[in-house]
Amino acid sequence: MPEGHSVHRIARQFAANFVGSTVAVSSPQGRFAEGATRIDGHRMIDARAVGKQMFLEFDNDLWLRVHLGLYGAWDFAGDISVDPTIAAANGRMGQTNQRGTVLDSAGENSLHSIGAPRRTRLRMSESEKLEPEITEFPPEPIGQVRVRLLTDTAVADLRGPTACEVLDPAQVDAVIAKLGPDPIVDDGPEAENRFVTAVRKKGTPIGLLLMDQSVVSGIGNVYRAELLFRARQNPHTPGKQVSEETARALWRDWVRLLRIGVETGQMMTMDDLDDESYRKAMASRDDRHWVYKREGLPCRICGTHILLEEMAGRKLYWCPVDQA
Known part of the structure; x- marks a missing residue:
């Protein structure tokens, strides 16, 4: 199960690549179709994590709450900004020099050699994996995608979460109030x-x-x-x-x-x-x-x-x- 650091890193991806953009929301799997219609076409204005739970705020005063649980994962793709700690290791997290300059596998400074944004695919869950660059955008959904969030330049697909629901501000406050x-x-x-x-x-x-x-x-x-x-x-x-x-x-x-x-x-x-x-x-x-x-x-x-x-x-x- 992803621990707190993973969920905060996922929230950072949304902050970098989705917040401020109008988002088309759908449920390729169909299980979240009703919830998707409530936030479809609205602008994402915030992304935050509290512990193992993530909250995405939209400009119609609604939030998407996601708890990945044991099997959940987000797939990001498109012209996304890749964290240099991922890019430097080509997705094999940790194979990089974190003390000082961030180096890629060829010993080059990843902030310059990788560049950002980059048209690629990134899976984020308990671990993180950078996959080969995509050839078309948006890519076809892979597997049972509960919800797809799509902008002009980036897409995020969610699979296998324990919780995925649309909440109003009072409901969000109630969830957070129960957390340490x-x-x-x-x-x-x-x-x-x-x-x-x-x-x-x-x-x-x-x-x-x-x-x-x-x-x-x-x-x-x-x-x-x-x-x-x-x-x-x-x-x-x-x-x-x-x-x-x-x-x-x-x-x-x-x-x-x-x-x-x-x-x-x-x-x-x-x-x-x-x-x-x-x-x-x-x-x-x-x-x-x-x-x-x-x-x-x-x-x-x-x-x-x-x-x-x-x-x-x-x-x-x-x-x-x-x-x-």
């Missing part, structure tokens, strides 16, 4: 205090609270495992037994890691890497995380084998020594 704080939306003291209070009043294990979108927005399996290891926090500890200091440290670390994810397109969770190690980590998940997907391998700190267990139906990775 999102550091990209608000990383100030009020958001931090809200998170700390929510955690420390519950007897639920902290490993579950971090995945509860009403407690904090945007954290999924990867960030949950990595945040808890970085804090040396046992995932089974009830929230009300987590110290205030640790709860605040978890929030501040989430602020930092989320921003790194939005800027690089990668859930980079390891610190203090030299340039070569950083490039390896950006190119391969095996070198990017402390515990996630490392079950049975030695902990990078103590050497104990990383454990894998199930917590409320989701996989949990942790070190039984460093997080004892």
